[in-house]
Amino acid sequence: MPMKILNLSFYHRSTHQVARDLIGSLLVREHDGIIMAGIISETEAYGGANDPASHAYNKKTMRNAPMFGPVGHSYIYFIYGNHHCLNIVARDAESNAGAVLIRSIIPLQSIDYMQKLRAKNGIKNLTNGPGKLAQALGLDRSHNNIDMCRKGSLYITQSDFMGSIDCTRRIGISKGQDLLWRFVLNQK
DNA sequence: GTGCAGATCCCCT
């Protein structure tokens, strides 16, 4: 029985709270008639004018516009000439912008298809990084700014997954390193 | 197992 899709009120809360609560929920991707899915196991929160590490720290531009737009929409950007990264817009009423970076998922459904899209065998390095999971799910900028609160090509549902959560500093940034806005499923 | 260089392109200054 399918679980409930996370809705606007879920995403209309502080970005780091949403990032924490997304751990353990189910990311679903429908592509070419295939349904791929995995448990979200690592996230990071990025804020607005208050967060120097965020793309939205400075003013709104063409690239970061989704972070200022409606919550529950995707924000997918291209980085380092090779990789796409999947975010979902989330912020409370006091913030001007914000999004949660999905850094890692535990693959559950249509794993063979993810391997085909990644052009890699094995499960170990399939979706354990933001660029890897975007590739495994066939995501690029054509999926930027789509509504993830409705059933479609990309959405997130509740799950009954249980586990404890660690929070740490964020990865790969040069500013805002003091904030503990990275959330990971406790290993083992 | 760890560590580092190189790839590679889009957006912003």
Place this chain on the structure above:
DNA sequence: GGGGATCTGCACG
């Protein structure tokens, strides 16, 4: 023209 919310392969041991 510079740098980036990364990944891969290769070196080393």
